[in-house]
Amino acid sequence: MTIIQLFHRSEINNVVRLDKKVVDLVEEGFNALGDNKVQMPPIMRIDVPEHNGEVDIKSAHIKGYDSFAIKLSSGFFNNPQIGLPSANGLMILLSAETGRPMAILADQGLLTDLRTAAAGAVAARHLSRQDSRTAGIIGTGAQARLQLEALSLVRPIERVLVYGRDIKKADAYKEDIEQRLSLPVEVCTHPQEVVGESDIVVTTTPASEPLIKGEWLRPGVHVTAMGSDAEHKQELETSVLERADQLICDVKAQSVRLGELRNCHQETINRAIELGEITSGGKPGRQSADEITICDLTGTGVQDTVIARHVYSLLVPQEEIINGKS
Amino acid sequence: MTIIQLFHRSEINNVVRLDKKVVDLVEEGFNALGDNKVQMPPIMRIDVPEHNGEVDIKSAHIKGYDSFAIKLSSGFFNNPQIGLPSANGLMILLSAETGRPMAILADQGLLTDLRTAAAGAVAARHLSRQDSRTAGIIGTGAQARLQLEALSLVRPIERVLVYGRDIKKADAYKEDIEQRLSLPVEVCTHPQEVVGESDIVVTTTPASEPLIKGEWLRPGVHVTAMGSDAEHKQELETSVLERADQLICDVKAQSVRLGELRNCHQETINRAIELGEITSGGKPGRQSADEITICDLTGTGVQDTVIARHVYSLLVPQEEIINGKS
Numbered sequence: 001m002t003i004i005q006l007f008h009r010s011e012i013n014n015v016v017r018l019d020k021k022v023v024d025l026v027e028e029g030f031n032a033l034g035d036n037k038v039q040m041p042p043i044m045r046i047d048v049p050e051h052n053g054e055v056d057i058k059s060a061h062i063k064g065y066d067s068f069a070i071k072l073s074s075g076f077f078n079n080p081q082i083g084l085p086s087a088n089g090l091m092i093l094l095s096a097e098t099g100r101p102m103a104i105l106a107d108q109g110l111l112t113d114l115r116t117a118a119a120g121a122v123a124a125r126h127l128s129r130q131d132s133r134t135a136g137i138i139g140t141g142a143q144a145r146l147q148l149e150a151l152s153l154v155r156p157i158e159r160v161l162v163y164g165r166d167i168k169k170a171d172a173y174k175e176d177i178e179q180r181l182s183l184p185v186e187v188c189t190h191p192q193e194v195v196g197e198s199d200i201v202v203t204t205t206p207a208s209e210p211l212i213k214g215e216w217l218r219p220g221v222h223v224t225a226m227g228s229d230a231e232h233k234q235e236l237e238t239s240v241l242e243r244a245d246q247l248i249c250d251v252k253a254q255s256v257r258l259g260e261l262r263n264c265h266q267e268t269i270n271r272a273i274e275l276g277e278i279t280s281g282g283k284p285g286r287q288s289a290d291e292i293t294i295c296d297l298t299g300t301g302v303q304d305t306v307i308a309r310h311v312y313s314l315l316v317p318q319e320e321i322i323n324g325k326s
Numbered sequence: 327m328t329i330i331q332l333f334h335r336s337e338i339n340n341v342v343r344l345d346k347k348v349v350d351l352v353e354e355g356f357n358a359l360g361d362n363k364v365q366m367p368p369i370m371r372i373d374v375p376e377h378n379g380e381v382d383i384k385s386a387h388i389k390g391y392d393s394f395a396i397k398l399s400s401g402f403f404n405n406p407q408i409g410l411p412s413a414n415g416l417m418i419l420l421s422a423e424t425g426r427p428m429a430i431l432a433d434q435g436l437l438t439d440l441r442t443a444a445a446g447a448v449a450a451r452h453l454s455r456q457d458s459r460t461a462g463i464i465g466t467g468a469q470a471r472l473q474l475e476a477l478s479l480v481r482p483i484e485r486v487l488v489y490g491r492d493i494k495k496a497d498a499y500k501e502d503i504e505q506r507l508s509l510p511v512e513v514c515t516h517p518q519e520v521v522g523e524s525d526i527v528v529t530t531t532p533a534s535e536p537l538i539k540g541e542w543l544r545p546g547v548h549v550t551a552m553g554s555d556a557e558h559k560q561e562l563e564t565s566v567l568e569r570a571d572q573l574i575c576d577v578k579a580q581s582v583r584l585g586e587l588r589n590c591h592q593e594t595i596n597r598a599i600e601l602g603e604i605t606s607g608g609k610p611g612r613q614s615a616d617e618i619t620i621c622d623l624t625g626t627g628v629q630d631t632v633i634a635r636h637v638y639s640l641l642v643p644q645e646e647i648i649n650g651k652s
Contacts, residue, residue, distance in 0.1 A: 004416070004432045006332045044370035046385045046396070048422050055425060057383055057396065059372045070372070070383065070398060072418065074425030088425045090330070092398065092416070096374050099381060099400030099414045104430055106330045 005103040007315055012107050015314040016307075018114050018146060020153050025310050026118035027125070027279050029062065029302035033251070034276030037063040040301045043254070052077045055089075060301030061096055068096050069105075069308035071301070073112055085109075091308045103312055111311060115303035117146035119250065119275075120202055120224050125154040126278050126285035127248060127293040128200045128222035133158045136198025138191055138211060138235070140164035140173040143204040143226060151200060152181060160185040161194045192216050195223075203227050203235040214239025219290040226297040228259050236260050236294070238268070244294035246286065247272045251300055260296040331429040333641055338433050341640040342633075344440050344472060346479050351636050352444035353451070353605050355388065355628035359577070360602030363389040366627045369580070378403045381415075386627030387422055394422050395431075395634035397627070399438055411435075417634045429638055437637060441629035443472035445576065445601075446528055446550050449621040451480040452604050452611035453574065454526045454548035459484045462524025464517055464537060464561070466490035466499040469530040469552060477526060478507060486511040487520045518542050521549075529553050529561040540565025545616040552623040554585050562586050562620070564594070570620035572612065573598045577626055586622040 016022075032038050040060035047054050053076035061068040073089035080086060089112065091105040105111065124132070132155045137144045140162060151157055160183050164170040167187070174185040188194050195201050195216040201223045203212060212223070214237055227235045241247055241264055249255035249272050256262060261269050275295060277283045286293055342348075358364050366386035373380050379402035387394040399415035406412060415438065417431040431437065450458070458481045463470045466488060477483055486509050490496040493513070500511040514520045521527050521542040527549045529538060538549070540563055553561045567573055567590055575581035575598050582588060587595050601621060603609045612619055 003334065004332065004430070006330065006430065008329065039373045039375070041370050041372055044367050044383060044385070046367055046387055046394070047365045048387050048394070048425075049365070050389060051423050053422070053425050055385075055396070055420065057370060057385075059370070059381075059383075061372055061374050063376060068372070068374070070381065072396060072420075072427070074420070076423075076425040079424055082424075084424055084426075088427065090418070090427050092418075094381065094398075094400065096379070097377050097402070098405055098408075098410055099374075099379050099402040100410075101398070101414065101416050101432065104330070104332065106427065 004101050005316065006106060007103060008106050009108045009110055011315065012105060012110060012311055016114065016311050018117055018149055022114060022307065022310065023118045023121045023150065023153055025306040026115055026303050027122045029306040030122055030276040031280040032062045032276070033274065033300070033302055034280030034282055038302055058299070058301040058304055060305050062302060062305060065305070065309065066096050067093050067102060067309055067312070069093050069305040071112070071304040073109060091304060093308045093312050105308055105311060111304070111307045113142055113146055115307040116143060116226060116297070116299060117150040119297050119303055120147045120226055121150035121154045122279060123224045123248065123275060123295040123297065124151050124200055124222060127246065127295055128155060129220055129286065129289055131156070132199035132222070134161065134198045136161045136194035136201040137204065138163050138194060138201065139204035139227065140166065140169040141204060144173060145176065147202040147204055147226065148177060149181060151202070152183070155200065157183060159183070161188050161198055162186070163188045163191045163194045195221070205235055206233060207235050208232050210234050210237040212236050212240050214243040217243055217292050219292065222293045224295045224297060225260050228296070229298045230258055231262070234260065234263060238263050241268055241294055243292055245291040246293045248275050248278065248293065249296040250275050250298055254298045255296045259298040330427050331642065332432060333429060334432050335434045335436055337641065338431060338436060338637055342440065342637050344443055344475055348440060348633065348636065349444045349447040349476065349479055351632040352441055352629050353448045355632040356448055356602040357606040358388045358602070359600065359626070359628055360606030360608055364628055384625070384627040384630055386631050388628060388631060391631070391635065392422050393419050393428060393635055393638070395419050395631040397438070397630040399435060417630060419634045419638050431634055431637060437630070437633045439468055439472055441633040442469060442552060442623070442625060443476040445623050445629055446473045446552055447476035447480045448605060449550045449574070449601060449623065450477050450526055450548060453572065453619040453621055454481060455546055455612065455615055457482070458525035458548070460487065460524045462487045462520035462527040463530065464489050464520060464527065465530035465553065466492065466495040467530060470499060471502065473528040473530055473552065474503060475507060477528070478509070481526065483509060485509070487514050487524055488512070489514045489517045489520045521547070526550070531561055532559060533561050534558050536560050536563040538566050539563050540569040543569055543618050545618060548619045550621045550623060551586050554622070555624045556584055557588070560586065560589060564590050567594055567620055569618055571617040572619045574601050574604065574620065575622040576601050576624055580624045581622045585624040
């Protein structure tokens, strides 16, 4: 009988961390997208309206890889009322050679958090100025922390500006980051302060009304918007995307449906390119210190596949597999 | 920490069997479809072309149910060359109240087999003559066995006619059924013999060219076609569907895309109704002994949800859940 291995969040958390390896693997995933080596169906979504819940399913197979992931991620927005987090989920790793389910990674969203932050680092690596030292973070949640941590892996970040609607959460963010990353954090009272002084801005909110205006952007800034991933969300005014010298997204069809391109004119949509086209070398990234670059990330199945494979290799080292112990 | 329970095929096989309860539950699922109480997205499909493989994902949430399933089913058609079955898969049962994954049912397709056969019984219960005594089975595989077993739960089957391209497999089918179900089986050398003498015909093949012709149908017969579930498959000539006095399918959009309605004229498609409309009482089933009834089954997420819930209740009896032992 074939045994499937089940790993819970704590086991996964023990072996994986947000490091350059994860960023490099996520970049490889984008390269494969850019090279058209990916089978990636549109997101599947099941709604549970009576409990204010939904489950999204993502997957991607990268040509030549011996395994791929299918990811369930749920948002049940009444959960906080009973003391549970809204988000949950798991990944299933399958053999790409036989279809056999190899492992269940019951990560409860941990790996989604990491691969999402890693994509922000990939965007910054190709689109922000190499000497970007000031990071501006909009939002104060888990991604606000992880995106900054990911940026620090690829750019010499020395200073952090943060804005959040809840000042207490912004203060907690400051304390947390200063302790964990030893980076000085300034809490701002308006998002314009953040945008006006940062080399890289990352928006990490579930905002349904845009927070950032095009007129705030200064030459040379790079903005990554990773919050919007649903029809009702929007972080950037369309003027932000219109002002971009380079407009990038992870998956164009998805950004048009669920991301920041949703409200844009067709003309703006037409000039947007995909991150993988840049990482794979097909198109240039930033070309001058003055360009304004904007990247919209909605989340892709390739990111799930590469991180699931990585974690599996950490949990079940290859020697064991070769020796048949697993 | 929340623990997900993982059950392998042997454990599942120990507790579940194809019985009236399963048929009744699958009928409840169709009722919910008929009553528009189901959230059921289209099937998601990931292709792995370099290994001749694919994974389909189905899901459905039934309003008022406290859990629902997401099912992965894979077909990797090079597997037999290395001694593995083509089909594999698993179901994930999630709480409909919180989105929490409750259990992984690593059934390797066992539950799909059962819920598919149960749908055949539901169709026969509402569409075949009550005095149907002769069952005609086209195909000699697992569904050829299970569909017959399911029919026997709802109709007084006394005699079985079987046709398969491989006479050895047909002989093995005869031996197996005569031993397990104590029903006399006659092996036919042409599908027309089966159709001409049966009260109920079930086609269970992966045929890509139609096997059954409309001119063979005699008054009063009921035909269930459950083989076709992909763009390249077809078991019935379109003349079969055109001759039907009542034309039924499980999910119309899916039958038009993947099932027997795919090749039909719009006129024929227009008069097709869904099985749930009949089981829920919205539309009549068979209305006279002479009617020819045809039902095309492509497989639905509601069937997966009802059988996953059923199996979970057998594996983790409610008392244990209430006492917090699980």
